[in-house]
Amino acid sequence: MKRLAAFFLIGMFGVLSPLPAFSEEGAAAPAAPVSTSVPPPPALRPIVITFSGSLSSVDSKSTPPVVEVEDRYGVEKKIVVPDSAQIAASGKVRPLKELKLGQGLTVEYTYDVATGTRTALKITAEESS
Numbered sequence: 001m002k003r004l005a006a007f008f009l010i011g012m013f014g015v016l017s018p019l020p021a022f023s024e025e026g027a028a029a030p031a032a033p034v035s036t037s038v039p040p041p042p043a044l045r046p047i048v049i050t051f052s053g054s055l056s057s058v059d060s061k062s063t064p065p066v067v068e069v070e071d072r073y074g075v076e077k078k079i080v081v082p083d084s085a086q087i088a089a090s091g092k093v094r095p096l097k098e099l100k101l102g103q104g105l106t107v108e109y110t111y112d113v114a115t116g117t118r119t120a121l122k123i124t125a126e127e128s129s
Contacts, residue, residue: 053072054102054104105124
């Protein structure tokens with residue numbers, strides 16, 4: 001009988017009970033708030049890609065102009081050339097219109113994943129022979 005009374009008292013105080021603690025109204029007691037603060041993502045920097053090949057076309061009618069460069073494997077890339085892009089040949093700054101079809105180029109550009117646009121930062125032309 002003493003054992004039964006001991007189990008009854010322990011059960012009343014919730015020591016052996018796996019049930020959650022209840023408040024006076026019979027509802028479950030509110031849990032402590034959990035912190036869900038997430039640190040801000042790091043600042044994204046554009047990745048600069050370098051592509052070398054020969055100039056296969058220039059669309060100067062579009063704004064800004066677009067050049068198409070083909071590498072030695074036949075891969076062609078259309079690259080937008082904004083006014084801010086640096087174009088150099090023989091160590092001097094040159095305008096886009098001085099580039100010749102078939103001329104070797106090395107283009108440094110960024111790629112916008114959302115729009116699929118390649119934007120030139122710097123174009124270095126080989127000396128045409």
